[in-house]
Amino acid sequence: MTDGRYLAIDWGTTNRRIYLMDPTGQALETERDGRGVLTLSADDYPMEIDRLRARFGAIPIVAAGMVGSTRGWRDTPYVAAPAGIEALARAAMRMPAAGMAIVPGVSIVAPGRADVMRGEEVQVLGAVRAGLAPSDARFCQPGTHNKWIRVEDSRIVDFSTAMTGELFALLRDHSVLAEMMRGPVTDGPAFRDGVEAGRGGGLLTALFGVRAGVLLGRLDRDDAAAFASGLLIGADVAAQLAQGDVIHVLSGGTLRALYAGAIALLGGHAVAVDAEAAFLAGIHLVKELLDA
Amino acid sequence: MTDGRYLAIDWGTTNRRIYLMDPTGQALETERDGRGVLTLSADDYPMEIDRLRARFGAIPIVAAGMVGSTRGWRDTPYVAAPAGIEALARAAMRMPAAGMAIVPGVSIVAPGRADVMRGEEVQVLGAVRAGLAPSDARFCQPGTHNKWIRVEDSRIVDFSTAMTGELFALLRDHSVLAEMMRGPVTDGPAFRDGVEAGRGGGLLTALFGVRAGVLLGRLDRDDAAAFASGLLIGADVAAQLAQGDVIHVLSGGTLRALYAGAIALLGGHAVAVDAEAAFLAGIHLVKELLDA
Numbered sequence A, B: 001m002t003d004g005r006y007l008a009i010d011w012g013t014t015n016r017r018i019y020l021m022d023p024t025g026q027a028l029e030t031e032r033d034g035r036g037v038l039t040l041s042a043d044d045y046p047m048e049i050d051r052l053r054a055r056f057g058a059i060p061i062v063a064a065g066m067v068g069s070t071r072g073w074r075d076t077p078y079v080a081a082p083a084g085i086e087a088l089a090r091a092a093m094r095m096p097a098a099g100m101a102i103v104p105g106v107s108i109v110a111p112g113r114a115d116v117m118r119g120e121e122v123q124v125l126g127a128v129r130a131g132l133a134p135s136d137a138r139f140c141q142p143g144t145h146n147k148w149i150r151v152e153d154s155r156i157v158d159f160s161t162a163m164t165g166e167l168f169a170l171l172r173d174h175s176v177l178a179e180m181m182r183g184p185v186t187d188g189p190a191f192r193d194g195v196e197a198g199r200g201g202g203l204l205t206a207l208f209g210v211r212a213g214v215l216l217g218r219l220d221r222d223d224a225a226a227f228a229s230g231l232l233i234g235a236d237v238a239a240q241l242a243q244g245d246v247i248h249v250l251s252g253g254t255l256r257a258l259y260a261g262a263i264a265l266l267g268g269h270a271v272a273v274d275a276e277a278a279f280l281a282g283i284h285l286v287k288e289l290l291d292a
Helices: A042-056 A085-090 A120-129 A164-174 A189-198 A203-215 A221-238 A253-265 A275-291 B042-056 B085-090 B120-129 B164-174 B189-198 B203-215 B221-238 B253-265 B275-291
Strands: A006-011 A016-021 A027-033 A061-064 A093-095 A100-102 A106-110 A113-117 A137-141 A146-152 A155-162 A246-250 A269-273 B006-011 B016-021 B027-033 B061-064 B093-095 B100-102 B106-110 B113-117 B137-141 B146-152 B155-162 B246-250 B269-273
Touching: A006 A275, A016 A275, A061 A275, A085 A120, A085 A275, A106 A155, A113 A155, A113 B203, A120 A137, A120 A146, A120 A155, A120 A246, A120 A275, A155 B203, A164 A221, A164 B164, A164 B203, A189 A203, A189 A221, A189 A253, A203 A221, A203 B113, A203 B155, A203 B164, A203 B203, A203 B221, A221 A253, A221 B203, A246 A253, A253 A269, A269 A275, B006 B275, B016 B275, B061 B275, B085 B120, B085 B275, B106 B155, B113 B155, B120 B137, B120 B146, B120 B155, B120 B246, B120 B275, B164 B221, B189 B203, B189 B221, B189 B253, B203 B221, B221 B253, B246 B253, B253 B269, B269 B275
Parallel strands: A006 A061, A061 A100, A137 A246, A246 A269, B006 B061, B061 B100, B137 B246, B246 B269
Antiparallel strands: A006 A016, A016 A027, A093 A100, A106 A113, A137 A146, A146 A155, B006 B016, B016 B027, B093 B100, B106 B113, B137 B146, B146 B155
């Protein structure tokens, strides 16, 4: 029945990406839909799997991301950092009846702080093992929650998560600044002014300054969203970056450009890494280890 | 018709407080309702004033707060800091047909930042002139937007606004932390842990740590709201406070206790000032200056 093909699924909070993989780790087909874990209850998963089988045949499935969380299908305990790809494969949740395995996330507990990830670990370790980034490297993965990850000797040794993207969305959609944040967000002068203003801390007051700046005619209304984005991303990057640091940015589109711009402005060097290629490399390594 | 009585109105964004004042500045009656400027259009104000007249007679009205903003009845331009109570009275918007005057807000433009207030200036300058606080003093006024105000020689010389309260509400009502933030917020151990964690900066990552802490069993779910409040208030206070600073806190109830706790924990001294008494003292001074 199977010819070495399998399904790799990046099953996140709001989106799901499905890849039909050949035995060498190449994607033969790619689909993206909105059936993230927030749209599904635990009882929905068997039917979801049945649907995939009906379309792609009875081939193995390897999934990563929030599908392994308490909000997903099957709670797959975190692997404590430091963690390499072998540790992820060893701790994968095997579900033989479904012909599926779920890759665990990674946790870290350090003095005074704790953090978790689910899904990003496959990208980062995939990037390293596929040669898309060095085996000692730092990464950021902008999104709703931006992950800053340090890899040493091909293992995730430290990371922290910033609520940057979510906070921007909350301010744009629900705050007193909302009506001012209708303009575009690009890596232009307003964004860069924001980065400079955000690097110094005092984020809580700097954000209100967006409103005051518009009211007093010092900030163009069309620039307010870009400036606010710059404040948040500037604060985020400044808290992590030292002069000359090289940061591998795993993200596409607008966010990659914004983070690359902020990193450069604050004295670092941004290197773009293809997030999808990184995920496929990582998930294929897990698949090979599961089969070994 | 008039016997020296007048109406003082603290007309804010969501609430309105109406005081029937005697000629010496004592409040004879007090009412609070929800008819803030967000519930009214510019056309509604004449009828609102008619209603007040029908109840209290044809006595003068002095109003402060958002009623003088672009969202209120009549845009009353800001007075630039430094500003004392005389400057506020001079720049008041007199509306003879309505028998009313609107007290202006205060603005500040400094290198790299701008800020505005409407309503808080009456409280702060009233507190100083009534002897509730020294003529050289620092204030904070917690609320949706917390104002930090420096007064020298009975004039507002500098201030900045922090979105602390609004950000807490956004996180509690709309964020990925929302379902964890159902517990009480008091000045207890969880709040104080939050203050300690928030003082060091890195707010964007510390906030995500609330979620990770609960998921990893290091933070009790019932404590998450208090801890998150501590993070925000700790970051807010730490950005403003130096060791030994005396801060006059103009606010009532829970927020005053939280800010007083955070200020003490971070090495300052909090002095409580009755916000209503301060407002009445300030608005009565304006009334006397308008009549002079």
